[in-house]
Amino acid sequence: xxxxxxxxxxxxxxxxxxxxxxxxxxxxxxxxxxxxxxxxxxxxxxxxxxxxxxxxxxxxxxxxxxxxxxxxxxxxxxxxxxxxxxxxxxxxxxxxxxxxxxxxxxxxxxxxxxxxxxxxxxxxxxxxxxxxxxxxxxxxxxxxxxxxxxxxxxxxxxxxxxxxxxxxx
Numbered sequence: 616x617x618x619x620x621x622x623x624x625x626x627x628x629x630x631x632x633x634x635x636x637x638x639x640x641x642x643x644x645x646x647x648x649x650x651x652x653x654x655x656x657x658x659x660x661x662x663x664x665x666x667x668x669x670x671x672x673x674x675x676x677x678x679x680x681x682x683x684x685x686x687x688x689x690x691x692x693x694x695x696x697x698x699x700x701x702x703x704x705x706x707x708x709x710x711x712x713x714x715x716x717x718x719x720x721x722x723x724x725x726x727x728x729x730x731x732x733x734x735x736x737x738x739x740x741x742x743x744x745x746x747x748x749x750x751x752x753x754x755x756x757x758x759x760x761x762x763x764x765x766x767x768x769x770x771x772x773x774x775x776x777x778x779x780x781x782x783x784x
Contacts, residue, residue, distance in 0.1 A: 617738045621746070648771050656774050663770045670766060673759040680755050684748035690741045693733040701725045 648660055664670065704722045736742055 656771060659774055660767055660770050663766055667766055670762050673762045676755045677759060680751040684752055687744045687748045691736060693731060696730045699727045
């Protein structure tokens with residue numbers, strides 16, 4: 616392939632965090648709100664996850680990028696196209712018009728077309744496009760996760776604030 620491979624840029628990060636990387640991922644992917652053991656909160660979060668428009672857009676974006684990835688990647692393989700058509704032709708003894716009642720003969724006409732092509736990816740254009748499409752899928756998946764995390768946190772925070780206000784009253 617032409618061009619340099621992607622290399623992650625160097626970023627100053629601390630040597631250690633409070634959690635190991637695996638533990639942090641496990642913590643972020645858990646349904647942490649179940650620890651409150653509040654069925655109303657569980658139901659509110661479930662409704663928010665099912666009805667939120669931003670989340671639906673994020674999911675649709677993932678499906679869009681998957682479609683683009685499949686379409687882009689398909690160019691790596693041979694393309695085959697086929698078409699067929701048919702009909703009947705009737706010739707007249709007198710010439711035009713062709714559908715007169717004095718027809719001499721009738722002919723069936725059939726056409727079949729088959730076409731194949733394959734672009735050899737010598738310079739890596741298709742492979743680079745496929746890599747970019749895959750990166751778009753991964754980034755949109757992370758965007759969906761961020762929307763879910765933000766949505767759940769907002770619903771839980773608002774619910775806890777509401778419960779706190781009820782208790783003060």
